[in-house]
Amino acid sequence: MAEFLLIHGSCHGAWCWRDVLPELIGLGHTARALDLPSHGDDKTPIAEVTLDLYRDAILDAIDTPVVLAGHSMAGFPIAAAAEKAPRKIVRLIHLCSYAPVSGMSLIDMRKESPRQPLLDAIEKSADGLSWAPIPEKARKTFYHDCPDEAVAYAKARIVPQAILPQATALELGENYARTAKSYIRCANDQTIPPEYQSDMAARFAPEDRYEMQTSHSPFFADPKGLAQMLDKIARAG
Template sequence: MGIGVEPATFVLIHGGGSSAWDWHLVEPELRGLGHEVVAVDLPIEDDANGISEYADAVVAECAGHRRLAVVAHSFGGLVAPLVCSRVATELLVFVAGMVPKPGESPAEWWSATGHDDLGIALDTRREEVDAFFNGVPDRLVDAAFEHARDQGGANWEQPSPLRAWPQVPTRFLLCRDDRFFPPDFARAHATERLGITPDEIDGGHMVALAHPRELAERLHGFWNRRGD
């Protein structure tokens, strides 16, 4: 851990249509580095829920933990800043994440960021595998589809309750081989929305399944250097 560096509690937020299972290979790596881990299942299957309810679920799981580092993958990025505005947090990390503007709805994000213009097709399983799972072993791809969950979209037009950006040290980690959020798109997104130059890691969109040890080491490093 390094002299004088206290361990974190890493709060891991999964992406859209998914579950905490996405982090199951990263969790033991973080624990091996001395940290606590809380991986949250967002209540995505209930159409009555939206960003606020997702954040409520994460906040509830944070109870009793300290030295929080919130890590959000993909769609989870829309939830993470709201969590950080509700609980004391020492680090916020987007991993191939969607960065919201205050008051922006999930539906608005796609066109506002220019992602709609990329023309990425997700109509078949083959297209989904190509966009999300390049570099992931076949057995884990199959398991990911088994753990996938339907995500209700009734509240996608509802503006985010986030009103101001939380004052938390923030990093953005893009994936160099990402086909869903390609590197050029992710760099521009992080620069425009966060005003920072993103860090980079090898791997596709589902980097937590393809390179769990490397991802855990990067998160560990971000925690140790969060005051820089």
């Protein structure tokens, strides 16, 4: 059985995996989730958050090699972790995430997408250091197929997202290239366009491409199905 470490996306925290963790454990795996700096219960000030800080928080949480899954923006810090310490990672799983291209930032990659639906649903802070979802647009953009209870749970816990980590170019080399990796495309995503996810997934081996018929939040829309897919990927080796 595998040991999973699950990493949340923008504005979220370890809390977003609440329904997936028991499903994975029920399948016989070890599974846990992490709050990145300034997310969830972590109180790091927004002004201090960097991509390197995200990366190091992930690596500091790993004692024995893990299957490292990252949702949405977490595609960047999980890739950075693989580049710095590949022996800590059995496989990367990009869950409807940005799959980094060396030399580009997340913002660079978002601008390459044919559509940018996220921009209509967020607002930047007055100090320019962060952005956050517009509350009345959050459901349509992130959770359109999720249960009402889960949407309320999420909206009560969302925090501002530091911009600097997403504006930082990531340099990747042989360590990341050699790390086993999979991509899960979410076909009804209203945040990262599914067609752009297809473009990113095309860089993965055909046998490492998967798909779910959900929104950008499969951890709430179909936690059992997501756990089963993670299980399938881990068992495939």
